[in-house]
Amino acid sequence: MPDPVAPPVVRLDPADLLARLRAETGVELELIGPLPGGQVGAALVRRPDGREAVLTHWGDGSDEAWARIERAGGLLAIARDAGIPAPRYELVARLDDRIAVVQERLPGEPPSRVDLALVENLVTIAGRGAGLLRERPDVPASELYLLRSGPGFCLHETLAQYDDRTRRLLELVRRIGAASPHRMAGDDLVHLDFHPGNVLVDRTGAVTGVVDWDGVGRGDHRFALVTLRFALAVPGVDAQDRSARSAAARWLDNRIDDLLDDRFDVATLRAYWAHMGLRLVDWAIRHHGPDDVDRWLTVAASRLA
Structure with missing residues (x-):
């Protein structure tokens, strides 16, 4: 098996980032420890007044990344006003090669089990994003990257190199992309990584919080349901959890089909599904292993084959 053409995304080194943040801003934050889950990492820190907060990092420190993070803070305020439990950005600092973000620590813990009640709640929360960006033409529509690699994710080169199965998926993704708009339509506020781990x-x-809004964007709130549906293919912690996830997945499949209309039609759903297949297969190749690659290829094929 060849090495992937792009390296894995660098995970957070909280001690190093805190030292650099202190040098840049003078703010003293105490490291409590890493937070579980996530692909890039987050850490729990304590502010000088004793309040806990969450430390993460963004992008590469470029002007484009800085513009995105500034815009994201405002979009999260819009989300909160609509009843979406999103955190506040309390401190944002531009460093040489990345952007450090200290955000509000929301109450609650990651769910220990994923069941139908949770998924129904998440579908409701995603729906609260509908129409929230009608008055924000400055927010660009989210790209699906079906014809070109994304910025650190949805890499076409990874699938092209890995094996015959991933090359076939990539060919199909590109065919779908050639027949589809390259950006999502709609004026909805969308969490582009909407799954139980967030x-x-x-x-x-x-639900007390939805976190990891690095990918907040403009588009169709039903895209978040496709993201969520892929996440339900992750194995549960035990037989009971696996059964609950399967029941929730069947319900969500039916719910997605019920929501099909003139704007969210079969072709659009297929484009969303192609994006998620591309994204997760690429990520699995670079960060996980063959079992995860197999899983996402199977889920992708369930609506693309």
């Missing part, structure tokens, strides 16, 4: 719940299972 959710917090309280002891009753109620």
Whole structure:
């Protein structure tokens, strides 16, 4: 198996980032420890006043990345006003090669189980993004990257190199891309990585937070349901969890089909599905292993074959 043509995304080194943040801003933050989950990493820190916060990092420190993070803070305020439990950005600092973000620590913990009640709640939350960006023409529509590689994700080169199965998927993705708009239509506010790993719940299972808004953008809120559906293919922690995930996945498949209309038609759903297949197969090749590659190829084929 050849090495991937692009390296894995660098994970957060919280101690190093805190030292650099201190040198840049003079703000003293105490490292409590890494937070579980996530692909790039986040850390729990304590502010000088004793409040806990979450430390993450963004992009490459470029002007484009800085513009995105500035815009994201405002979009999260719009999300909160619509009843979406999104965090506030409390400190943003531009370093040489990345952007450090200290954001509000929302209450709750990642869900220990994923069941139908949680998925129904998440579908409702995603729907609250509908129409929120009608008055924000400055926010660009989100690209699907079906014809070219994305900025650090959705890399076509990775699939082209890996094996015959991934090359076939890439060929299909590009065919779909040639027949589809390259950006999402719509004026909805969309969390582009909407899955249970980016959710917090309280002891009753109620959603208290949706985090990791690096990919917030303009488009169709139903795209978030496709992202969520792919996430439900991740194996549960035990037989009960696996059964609950399967039931939730069947319900969500039906819900997605029920939402098809003139704007969210079969061709559009197919383009969204192609994007997620491309994104997750590429990510699995570079960050995980053959079992994950197999899983995402199977899920991609379920609506693309």
